Amino acid sequence: MNMGLLQAAFYKPPQAASEELALPTQVREQKHQINTRHCEKYHNLVAWNSGIASVIHPNYLQVLTLPMQLSMMVNKPFPFKPMGLVHLANEIKVNELPEQNAGLHLKTSFAGLQVHKRGYVFALKSEGFVDEALAIEATSFYLARVKHDLAHDEQSGHIASNPETIQLLPSLNNNDHQGPSLSFPLTFEQGIGRRYASASGDYNPIHLSRWSAKLLGFRRAIAHGMYSKAICISMLAKNDAFDCRTASPSIFADKAITTQFVQPIYLPSATEMEVSQAIPKSDEIQGNELPSLRFSLKSQQRAKTRLHILGEVSTI
Known part of the structure; x- marks a missing residue:
């Protein structure tokens, strides 16, 4: 990955044609046997409940596919500089969490592009298959900060969408x-x-030290967005947020975990996580469907409340 970051630092995107801006359409695929020792190291770091550690943490798919994602962003015709991308949101959909020792078929692909007032937002989708059945998928939404004429780009069709676009920024x-x-x-x-x-x-570098973070415009190192999300998911499982007496490997089955990264978490920081049920106004739950869980991560700084994460766990 250090070599990948070096490539990201020196990657120069091609000049887009004046009439359109498009993402590459290729799909990266890889067969992967989970390394149980590495998986346990990750689980220990993100406090994944030992009672359900026989299956992977929902965020672990991001770790497994990160080299594939980065390789897609350091090769032409990817139109943006990988360094400096802002992670805005992440959505994970779980059919069934794979076992910690599973063999996976991994896929990554770009999944949509849209104009943003500060640049362009694109989506990058990762999928994990077990025995050719889709077990888990995750989509990350990134902001590429690029100057442009917002009104012109929105009206002129400057962006060419990929064939399989999804709703951006849920x-x-x-x-x-x-x-x-x-x-x-x-x-x-x-x-x-x-x-x-x-x-x-x-x-x-924005996560590693005060000095490396300052080189990229941050006053101190900031926490990884996917680490903060991983900790929140682990806390949901640990603290009976699902009204379960005993956590089971199927606790996140048929669930979507959507997270928006609102403000960075500067290191070190003391935060407060809040969890509540989101009950529809009709007060009617269809069939056996449970109310969605809403969670947030906040901190108090100089008598002001800063919102870092806003998330929801809902039934697919």
């Missing part, structure tokens, strides 16, 4: 009633960026 429904909530503290230690980089392979 919004969370904030109109539901909030049920009973629980909260608990989460501490992000000074060196967690380096520790997570060692486990995940994501050595982006």
Whole structure:
């Protein structure tokens, strides 16, 4: 991954034609046998409940496919510079979590592109198949900060969408009633960026030290977005958020875990995670469907509340 980051630092995207901007259409595929020792290292770091550690953490797919994702962003005709991308959101859909020792068929592909007031947002999708059945998929949404004429690009069709586009930047429904909530503290230690980089392979300089983060415009190192999401997911499983007496490997089956990364978490930081049920206004739940779970991660800084993460776990 260090070589991949070096490639990312020196990658020069091609000049887009004036009439359109498009993402590459290739699909990367790889057969992968999960390394149980590496998986356990990751699980320990993100506090994955030992009662369900026989299956992978939902975020582990991102770790497995990260080299494939990066390789897609350091080769032409990818139209943006990989360094400096902003991770805006992530959505994971679980049919069934694979076993920790499973053999997977991994796929990655670009999944959509749209104009944003600060540049362009694109989606990168990863899929994990077990015995040719889709077990888990994850889509990350990135902002490429590029100057452009927003009004012109929106009206002129400057963006050519990929054939299999998906809804970009999924919004969370904030109109539901909030049920009973629980909260608990989460501490992000000074060196967690380096520790997570060692486990995940994501050595982006903004996470490693104050000095490397400053080179890219941050006053201090910031936590990985996928680490903060992973910790939140682990806490949901640990703290009976699903009203389960005993956590089971199927706890996230048929669930979608959607997260928006709102503001960075500077290291070190003390945060508070809050979890509540999102109950539809009609107060009607179809069949055996459970209310969605809403979660957030906030901190207090100079008498102000900063929202870092907004997320939801819902039934697919």
